[in-house]
Amino acid sequence: MNMLILMIAAACIICSGVPGLFFRRRSATGQRLATMINVAAAAIGMAAVLFHEIPRVVAGGWHPAFSLPVGKLALGLDDVGAWFLLPIFLISALGSIYGLGYWPQRKHPTDGQKLRLCWGLMSGAMVLVVLAANSVAFLIAWEIMALSGYFLLTTEDGRPEVRQSGWVYFIATHLATLCLIVFFVLLRVYSGSFQLWPTDVTGLPAGILAALFILGLIGFGFKAGLVPLHVWLPDGHANAPSHVSALFSGVMLNMGIYGIVRVVVIAGTPPIWWGVVLISAGVLSAFLGMTWALAQKDFKRLLAYSSIENIGIITAGLGLAVLGLSMKQPIWVALGLGGALLHTLNHSLFKPLLFMGAGGIIHGTNTRDMESLGGLAARMPAVFRLMLLGSAAIAALPPLNGFVSELLIYMGFFHTLQEATAARWAAWVIPVLAMVGAVALMTFVKFTATCFEGQPRTAAAADARDPGAAMLCPMVLLAAACALVGAFPALLTGLLDHAIAAWVPSHRSIPLAGIINLWWITAMALPLLIFAVGMALWIRRWRRGTCEKSIGTWDCGYAAPGSRMQYTGSSLIQTMARVFRRILWRREQPVEIQGVFPPTAGYACNTPDPLLDRVAEPFLKRVGQMLESARILQSGAAQLYMLYILLIVLILLMIR
Amino acid sequence: MIMILNAILVLVILINLFALGTSRMKALIHAAALQGVLLGLLPPLVVKDVGTLPLLMAAVTIVLKGILIPNMLLKALRDAQVKREVEPLIGFMPSILLGAAATAMALALAGQLAPAHSPLGLLVIPTSISMLFTGFLLLTTRVKAVTQVIGFLLLENGIFVFGLLLLSAIPYLVELGVLLDLFVGIFVISIIIHHINRAFASQDTRRLSSLKG
């Protein structure tokens, strides 16, 4: 029953964009219809997930009469899947509402219909990815998701940079799919069925098991954006329409995480080195992602890199859980997986919020370059407040949701110190995470301040205005969700415990409440919240009363400070950029100053993705040249072709 | 019987070498024609009881390979006014040597290739192989369209010679079909050659290399 409702919801979402195709290009009706269908279906779906008893394991599920070419089409849901389903429905619905204001059909007659069609396809396909209980069904849903994602990304395929980033995404996602195909085929060969998701494949040769893990990690890591598989991510997010970026970053990356969560337990108890690999990959992603984010000028790229960082943290937590499984430490499992899952949810709350806010900025100022913004706080107050909250949440500051999940993960790693196991080294992750946290704080101070504070640096920024309600309401909802999860995390422990228990049914799990009392966080958060409210009122009164706001900023005696003299984001991070220059690997044209009275000198620097810019693209170019030089084989001379035939005959006759 | 057969086969091989050596188109075509006629004589020699059918086949072969096809090629030659094959990709003398070497090798291997108790003696298979090789040599080293066609013709002849070994196995329907295909093929090819002449004002197939990569 439950499953049937979910199927209907998914089907509705998939088809939500279809009616729009039959309306005229400039009529808004199609869009309204799509949004309504999408929201309604999402609501039903979430209700079905929340208010139904969910079977502990995927097995069984729902087998429609219809059977796929290979194996039967099977769908199922367990608590892990349920946890991943919620954000899909939420963001899909909110995003489509946001689209009403951000991508109205009237303004985009050429690509609006395509966008909404693919929006529905992608959201629905992601639901199916989670529901799929059969490899072939999974692969089909997965690829539909990936491809419609590609079309969403290239909504404005008239612009070359969009096509370029789309191209990178295209290759990356195909690589991922290829790895997954091999993964599932291998799994089929050794587990004997296309049934998903096994947690008890036994008798695998160690080599095959390793191959499965590596393939799964690469395949899903591409989607999740783990370094160094993240190359598609920054430009992909930056060049997509903002609500699409929200869907990508908020939900699509989760699908990669979902896959990894499933892959690591195919053999029940994983080998220790899996956990090691995951933790290292996670920490690496977190650190590099954050460092790269710090150096960005384009705020959507900045947000994209911070997604990489968050994915890294999630993966590290997951790695700890894997370690816990293989070392029989249920506490590590609970804290690691709990933290990872909770952070996944949080990330799909505050990252869409931030991307939608970014969309608001673009909507108001039509630029993605932070350094040409500034002073927006006074001009788009609503967006500013929401973005401030989002930034605080993603910087893991109490009393917001980001803090709770990071707390759990920190706790997990601290716990590795308590038992005298071989995994004490894992504690070294903590200082790195701490540094990442500090850099994240710096990044988002830079982001908020450069975009919103001080004086506007350009005319575009000077006359920006808040967007309409259609764009603000979804953001308000997300912000509220962030605050609620941050203030009352204990309410989610029930779902989390179920998910942890369902991860490896055969494995004994202990409830989070037994490890840490999350109500304390509420206790600490409430004074902060109450104080915040009180402060707001007090400031309002103050503004009316004694507060005198007549003169400009104290300029330290300098007579003529201009808005272009403000500290830009780049100058803010200059020291850090120097410290991390090896990692950032920027492209700079340094200032050259000659003579006693130097002429006007210029300095420019940009931070493309190091791997894409210095490794991937040169490599592909090289390969292309090699293939190009091999084309003389087909020179157009029939005589040569005859010779080929003669030679191959002789060669084949030689072979015995 | 076998004596005559072998004599003809030797003759055929010599014609191959001549075909490799000559630069004059007309001579080349005539050689091919002669070879066709000679081949036409073979089946009745092989088939013990010379019924009407083998004779008919022989007649058809001779008419096609000895008269019709050469005439078509000569016509193609006429409206292109090419006299001789110039600048082959491999010189004539080397071609002859290559052909001779191939023939020698084929003969040397004859013992292994054909079982001793073969009713038709040892010469058939080597001959066909050397003809195949000759055909390929012409196809790969000559640039004029007609010459390549003749190469193809020699190749077919080689296969025909091999066919002698299993005349009994091949139904006459198939034999006829093969001959018909050959005839139609050459016919179509000569039409194409005609168009090549019109379009490229030459028979030099090296000009037909704009489709590459």
Next chain:
Amino acid sequence: MDVLALILVCPIAAVLAAMIPSNRWRPWILPAAAVVHLSLVALILLGGGGPAKATAGQATRNGIAATTAAAPPIAGAQTVNKVALPDAGGIVISDWLGIDPPGRVVLLLASMLFVACSFYTVGYLRDHMDQLNRVFCVCFLAFLGAMTLVICTNNLGLMWVAMEATTLSSAPLIYFKHTRNSIEATWKYLLLCSVGIALALLGSFFVAYAAIVHGLTPSLRIADLLRQAPAMDKRWLEAGFVLLLVGYGTKMGLAPMHSWLPDAHGESPSPVSAMFSGALISTAFLMVVRSQHILHVAGDGAYASRLLILLGLLSMAFAAIFMVGQKDLKRMLAYSSVEHMGILALGLGIGGMALLGAMLHVLTNGFTKGALFLSVGNIDRAYGSKTIPEVRGAVRRLPLSGMVFLLGFLAITGSPPFGPFISELIILYGTFMAGHFLIAAAFLGLLLIIFIGMGRTVLAATQGSVPVAGRRSHFRDGLLSGLPVLACFLIVLLLGLYIPVPLWGLLHHAANYLEVKP
């Protein structure tokens, strides 16, 4: 008898086409013939022709014995010849005809694809009213007839004759445009295919001779060959197989004998290209399958597999080289055909599950290629060019054809949820099952390179904004030009999501027939 009817449909239609005077209405004979052809095929396939053929084989066994024992000095042979002589038609038909299970698969493909192409051709020829299309129509029908004969006969020699006939009848089709390039393409096509096919004839002779060497009665009938194979001489059999492989491999487009293929596919009218890369080369593959079957039965399958896998990977490698940075859309598709013939050879070579996958892949690849070539045909007609960067923004210019082209590319590169994905999945599965991990790795690596190379071109062609030159022509997706494309594409999509049970039966029957030794 309905097999005979099937073979006769096309010649009759061709004669009719030759007689119809109106240049405008003549093309309609193609769809008519196609529909009749398809309905007959359906009749045969659903009417369980399998057992019928078998019985036919039984009934004529002694007859064959007589004809094949015609080696002198047996008197009986003479009489048979005498009897058989007066009218070649007098030979027992069922002695020559019969469709083996793999043949049924290819027959289905060829017939269905021809239906689509025939309707498309009507629209295509309507755009070229200035040219006389008598030769075209006649040859197109003859082409289909020859292919049908290749599939439906059971005599290696007759197969060869028919195969050569396909070459000759399709040459004028390539030449339809009368451009210098089309001349060149036709010339190379004729020369290379004739030579290759000639080798195949020699190969058939070798196989027959392999019987003589061990004192068996030689024959070219598949049934006899299969019966006698275990006793034949291995060396001659293997040599014969090599020649058959190279010969029919030339026609099939296996590297390095593929060199005619891109030229012919690139220069011929799109429906012809579609038939080529959909049906013709699949028919050639059928011939390779039959040759391999003989070797397999002779207990020499391992040898054949080695060669097939080698050529398969080689073809994929060649295709990869030439698809990266390929500017000409039709040539790109042609190389993709080379690639997929390689995949088929690989699947055949590996056998087991992979063989089943190959059988399915014949269908999926064929229909996808049909959709792709026909849509590129529309793009070509709309832009007056088939090369990038002249072609840009095809999805905007031709919503249907452009989109089908883009999705067809995804399908042909093995993305879910399209048919080729399923077949390639099964082939991969078979490869792993057989434990050929390195081969699987090479296979996947080449697939990846091909995907990247092809994707660059396809995306450049389909995305972006339409150049001015592209807007000039008035061509739009019409009923005759759009519907066949859509039909092929829908079939591909269906095969990816659901394969009808009877079709599975057909495929399994074919695979089992090739696997088990009689």
Next chain:
Amino acid sequence: MKTVIAIGFQVVLLALLPPLLLGIINKTKAWFAGRRGPPLLQVYYDLLRLMKKNVVISSTTTWVFLAAPLVGVISVVLAGLMVPLGPTVAPVHFTGDLIMFAYLLALGRFFTTLAALDTGSSFEGMGVARELTFACFSEPALFLALLVLVKLSGVLSLSAMLLPESHVRIGSTASAALVLVAVSLFVVLLAETSRIPVDDPNTHLELTMIHEVMVLDNSGPLLGAQIYASAVKLMILAAFLLHVMLPLDPALVWRDRGIMLIGLVAVAGIIGSVESLMARLQLRFVPTLLVAACLLSGFGFLLIL
């Protein structure tokens, strides 16, 4: 009853003591300079005066500017409630509060820096850049110190890990580790509270300041809040440091509360003398100093691992 007293004592201490420490620091510096210096309670007077004053703020600023100092105070005070000032457990203590502690300080930093940038002044921008950059290095140092303490005590709550029962005998490798940790914590303290050699609180050149330049545009109660907040921060970090160094005994509550107070005063004195004896480091060397602090506690962790 005891707990009520303990909590009361702690809250009172937290509320009243901090400005005194500033006063002591100033006194010490004056003593070194051979001056009489301002009275010990000068800071209290300043705070009271500032509270009465009117506020003048830049027209560029937004509500963030007003909110920041107050958030700064509340976050620091909440953090302070988790650090035991004396041998009794802190008013707030739960598993994982150590992370809460660190992130509450981060919250304060977040708002202070935002407020500074809110004025749009380049000078305050410089201050922010330095503050945040240095934080990137002092955070790991702090967490490494926490690692050592958790490893030694085996508990995940500040009160539990800082209090005697979890302490170790002098002389073992553990005590060596603790010494290293103490040193690095001291450096962290100097950095977090912007003291020499990291920052010079009473320089008069904006170009070289860190914390002072960030609060440049604050006036009246806002400035007061800033000063108070930094003072509280100083005290709780000092208390943290003391707990690492002094083994307190819950049996003798009042004696050890006394020891604690003396210790706090002593730390202030030490800070003052450091400020008088050392010059300010060049800014580009500060990260090196902090990395050194990280290495110290890292090495300490290695010792006990």
